[in-house]
Amino acid sequence: MSREGVTPQSEDFSAWYNELVVQAQLVDRGPVRGTMVIRPYGYRIWELLQADLDRRIKDSGHDNACFPMFIPESYLKREAEHVEGFSPELAVVTIAGGKELEEPLVVRPTSETVIGEYMAKWIDSHRDLPLLLNQWANVVRWEMRPRLFLRTTEFLWQEGHTAHLDEDDAMRETMWALDAYAQVARELAAIPVVAGEKTPGERFAGAVRTFTVEGMMRDGRALQSGTSHYLGTNFAKAFEIQYQDEDGKLQLAHTTSWGMSTRMIGGVIMTHGDDKGLVLPPRLAPYQVVIVPIGRKEQGEQAAAEARKLSAAIKAMGIRVHVDDNRPQLSPGFKFNEWEMRGVPVRIELGKRDIENGVATLARRLPTVEGQGKEQIPLEKVPELLPGILADFQSFLLARAEAFRDEHTAAVDTWEAFTGQVATGWADVFHCGRPECEDEIKADTAATPRVIPADAPEETGECVKCGRPSAYGKRVIFGRAY
Numbered sequence: 001m002s003r004e005g006v007t008p009q010s011e012d013f014s015a016w017y018n019e020l021v022v023q024a025q026l027v028d029r030g031p032v033r034g035t036m037v038i039r040p041y042g043y044r045i046w047e048l049l050q051a052d053l054d055r056r057i058k059d060s061g062h063d064n065a066c067f068p069m070f071i072p073e074s075y076l077k078r079e080a081e082h083v084e085g086f087s088p089e090l091a092v093v094t095i096a097g098g099k100e101l102e103e104p105l106v107v108r109p110t111s112e113t114v115i116g117e118y119m120a121k122w123i124d125s126h127r128d129l130p131l132l133l134n135q136w137a138n139v140v141r142w143e144m145r146p147r148l149f150l151r152t153t154e155f156l157w158q159e160g161h162t163a164h165l166d167e168d169d170a171m172r173e174t175m176w177a178l179d180a181y182a183q184v185a186r187e188l189a190a191i192p193v194v195a196g197e198k199t200p201g202e203r204f205a206g207a208v209r210t211f212t213v214e215g216m217m218r219d220g221r222a223l224q225s226g227t228s229h230y231l232g233t234n235f236a237k238a239f240e241i242q243y244q245d246e247d248g249k250l251q252l253a254h255t256t257s258w259g260m261s262t263r264m265i266g267g268v269i270m271t272h273g274d275d276k277g278l279v280l281p282p283r284l285a286p287y288q289v290v291i292v293p294i295g296r297k298e299q300g301e302q303a304a305a306e307a308r309k310l311s312a313a314i315k316a317m318g319i320r321v322h323v324d325d326n327r328p329q330l331s332p333g334f335k336f337n338e339w340e341m342r343g344v345p346v347r348i349e350l351g352k353r354d355i356e357n358g359v360a361t362l363a364r365r366l367p368t369v370e371g372q373g374k375e376q377i378p379l380e381k382v383p384e385l386l387p388g389i390l391a392d393f394q395s396f397l398l399a400r401a402e403a404f405r406d407e408h409t410a411a412v413d414t415w416e417a418f419t420g421q422v423a424t425g426w427a428d429v430f431h432c433g434r435p436e437c438e439d440e441i442k443a444d445t446a447a448t449p450r451v452i453p454a455d456a457p458e459e460t461g462e463c464v465k466c467g468r469p470s471a472y473g474k475r476v477i478f479g480r481a482y
Contacts, residue, residue, distance in 0.1 A: 004164060004342075008275045013219040017270060018148065024342050027148050028029035032306070034146035034153030038262070041232065041342065044286035045265050046156065050136065052159060052283075056180050062132040062160065067114050069137070070105040075113035078238040082112065085205020089141040091153075109138040112206065112231070112257050112380055115161045115233050118237035123163060123253060125244050130173070130339055131163040149266035150482050157261035163241055163253040169231070170254035173229045177258035180209045181226030189264060190281040190394060191215040191271050192402040194477060196451040201435035204257075208232035214450045214477070216231070216405040217270035222324065222423040222450045222481040225267050226407070266482070271401050278343025279365055281397050282390040284357030287322040289314060290344045294332045294351035306379075307350050313383040319390070340365065345393050346386065349374075364389070368396040411475060418464050422447040426479040430461035441465050447478045 006023060007015040021027050026042030038046065058064070070093065076083040091107040093464040094100060108114075116135065123131060136158050143151045160177055164170040168281075179197055185193040193213035207229040214224050233252040235241065239255045272279040282288045291311055293303035304325040314321045324335050332349070339347055349361040359376040367373065377385060408425030412418050421427040422445050431437070431449060442448050456474040463470060 002106075002373075004345075006275070006277065007385060009218065009273075012284060013270075016273075016275070017266075020121055020273060020277060020341075021148050021266075022323075026269075026278075028155075029148070030098065032142050036148050036152050036154075037224050041286055042156060045268070045280075045284050045435065046262055048284050048286075048288065049184065049188055049264060052156070053180070053184050054136070056184070057134050057158070057160065060176065060180075062162075063291065065133050065135055066137070067108075067111050067118070067135060067385065069108040069109055069140075071111075071114045073104045074105050076106055079235055080207045080409045081205035081234070086110070086141075089143070091140045092143050094265065108137065109139055109141050110160055110257070110259075111135060111139075112255075113236055113239070116235045116255070119149045119161075119253070119255070120239045120241045123241060123243050125167060126251075126439055129163060129165050129179070129243060132160075132173075133156055133162065134160045136345045147266075147482070148267070149242075152261050156261050157259050159257060159259040159396060162256045163236075164255070165243075165251075166246075166252070167254050170232075170283075172228055173210060173256045174209070174228045174258070177228040177256070178213065178226075181213045181228070181258075181260055184260070185213055185215060185225050185264070185267075186398060189268050189271070190283075190397040190401060191225065191234060192398060192405055193455050196453040196456070198227075198472075199431070199433055199438065199472075199476065200457050201438045202449055204229045206231060206234050208234065212451050215267050215271060216401075216479075217267070218273070218404065219480070220289065220423075220424065220479070221261070221268070222477075222479040223232050223267045223270065223300065224450070224481065225264055226258070226260040229256060231255045232444075233255060270482075272397055273343070274366075277341030279397065280343035280345060281393045282345045285343065285345050287344050287346060288319050288390055289321045289346045290339045291323045291348045291350060292332055292335050292339070293323070293325050294349060294354075295326075299352045300328065303350050303352065306355050307348075309348065310348070310379065310436065311473060312383060314439055315403050317383050317387055319383075336363075338482065345390060348382070355379075362389075366393070366396070368392050388422060400470060409477070413464065415461065415462065415464060419445055420445075422479055426450070427464075428456075428475045428477055429464040430470035431472070431476040431478075432463035432466055432468040434466075434468070437463060437466050437468075442476065446480050448481060450477045450481060452476050452477050 006019045009016045028037045071153040093105040184193045185191045191197045193215045195213045198210040209230040214228045237254040286407045295303045307323045347363045363374045411428040
């Protein structure tokens with residue numbers, strides 16, 4: 001049964017999502033079309049993801065920096081593919097301080113250009129390489145069809161930018177970032193992403209090669225959850241990022257860029273949520289455990305005191321816990337439904353009878369074992385048992401999402417089978433690699449090539465659309481996407 005006011009997924013997945021992100025107090029619509037206000041509960045999810053990814057970035061030798069959000073328009077024009085790719089999404093400032101600017105300023109859509117300008121200043125010798133930078137920032141891309149978290153005019157992300165001696169070193173960096181994103185998606189978000197390369201038609205504007213991690217949402221659509229780009233010497237040529245090699249000769253640096261954004265929060269919602277609301281992986285849940293004291297007046301005060309005592313013991317185990325004891329006007333049933341809708345992994349109910357019997361009533365957001373509902377646990381055992389319960393729940397969500405993805409992915413070889421498969425999931429097919437063919441497939445089915453899986457077996461065949469020989473020596477995943 002769906003929560004009142006939230007459309008069931010089976011009726012309209014898009015409406016379910018749009019309603020849930022607001023009702024669960026993750027986000028609200030901003031005052032400008034396409035913008036969003038991330039509320040504390042939603043921002044905490046971002047902070048947890050950010051902290052883990054930031055640790056990985058720093059542990060691998062990268063340094064955080066901060067670059068301006070206003071970029072001279074001429075910077076973007078130096079790399080032809082880059083400006084062409086981003087032109088439809090640019091927000092441009094032409095008046096400031098009451099006067100028309102001599103040169104328009106672009107509000108940062110991404111930072112390859114401005115960082116490239118400073119890489120050229122900071123790099124002189126081969127000893128200055130590699131230069132490993134990362135930035136946590138907001139960016140602006142003027143979306144025609146915005147959707148909260150998934151595609152907004154302004155969003156938060158991290159963007160890594162690095163410069164290297166040669167292609168081999170730059171490619172190692174590119175693949176390191178891709179692997180880091182795959183680990184974050186699987187280990188924190190419990191999203192079993194498929195990692196691999198984009199086709200030429202899907203590359204980042206100005207990149208030589210683009211790599212991606214793609215997740216399947218519960219409506220069978222794909223979500224690009226992080227990308228890593230080998231830029232070759234394209235931006236080095238445009239911004240004169242050069243170094244003197246050991247022989248004193250000038251060489252162009254090879255650069256990379258890579259990013260993961262707040263759209264990952266949307267991915268968590270759509271990978272795990274159900275008709276009752278959010279289902280949050282414990283590692284990204286703002287509250288991993290919520291304790292609801294039950295009772296009125298003296299009984300309520302006694303239950304709240306025991307709840308706070310239990311909360312302290314749980315917190316000492318490194319678990320994020322919240323006691324819902326400051327809303328006496330709301331019934332326990334309302335609170336149970338609310339925390340279920342907000343996706344809290346474990347709820348603990350504590351009333352007079354529980355305290356007398358020395359137990360707590362524990363309810364998981366989803367049963368990890370068939371038939372598992374509420375269960376009573378001795379109060380003194382709760383803190384020591386919770387880490388295992390939360391770890392099991394995290395693993396369960398990953399396994400469930402992986403099973404769903406596999407059930408909705410199929411290798412097909414005919415156009416008829418392809419059109420049926422992409423209506424509900426992913427199609428694993430042979431593809432000629434031509435952008436013109438991809439455009440035809442998209443026009444006919446709304447499906448696009450999501451990823452050439454890195455771990456796919458080598459095989460060849462005829463393109464599912466045009467019949468030409470396959471271009472990649474393996475199958476390509478196609479699907480409809482957000």
